[in-house]
Amino acid sequence: MILVTLGTQDKAFPRLLEAIEKQLENGTITDEVIVQAGCTAFTSKKMKLFDLIPMEQFDQLLSQCDLLITHGGVGTIMAGLRLGKTIIAAPRLAQYHEHHNDHQTEIVSSFEKQGYLLALHDFDRLDEVLKQAETFVCKPLVSNTSNMIALLEDWIEKHA
Known part of the structure; x- marks a missing residue:
């Protein structure tokens, strides 16, 4: 199952759902797609969409x-x-x-450079990024305070 999350931002993000819908229509995506769409109004016969869902349900879908x-x-x-x-x-x-600004571009690029995720900047390349995801192994997250502080300090130093 693919979980798509658009967050709780008060602005719509239909570009991502349009790109995913295209991949569902052409058969690149065959898995079930569940979307937490927030305030993005979108209709699809191929995706199951929710506006906002309780955190417990979100955590279950994420897991x-x-x-x-x-x-x-x-x-x-x-x-x-x-x-x-x-x-x-x-x-x-x-x-x-x-x-309101493009800070998410910097965030995504930073996580990508460190090997944590795949970035999708060009939505016309979603099919290629989906193919990469099939074999992508993300760098394990070492979750402790000092590592998190170091990650944030590094990002701030590079982007301040």
């Missing part, structure tokens, strides 16, 4: 998924990494009115 496709929010990325999930992260962009 059961084989692939997590998410926006570039740190919370969802970290939750997936803690469970060792293969993650494709697609940053929301200000130019499409998906966010």
Whole structure:
């Protein structure tokens, strides 16, 4: 099962769902797709969509998924990494009115460079990134305070 999360942002993110729908229609994606769509209004006969779901249900879906496709929010990325999930992260962009700025691009690129996830910057390449995800092994997340602080300090140093 593929879990798609668009977060709780008050701005829509239909580009990602349109790209996934295209891959469902052409047969690249054959797995069940469950979407936490937030405020993104989208209709699909091929995906099961929820606006927002209780955290317990979200955690259950996250633990059961084989692939997590998410926006570039740190919370969802970290939750997936803690469970060792293969993650494709697609940053929301200000130019499409998906966010106020492009900080998610920097976040996703930073996690990708460190081997934690696959980044999807060009939605026309989703089929290629899905193919990569089949064999991608993410770097294990060592979750402790000092490592997290070092990760954040490194990111701040490179982007400040």
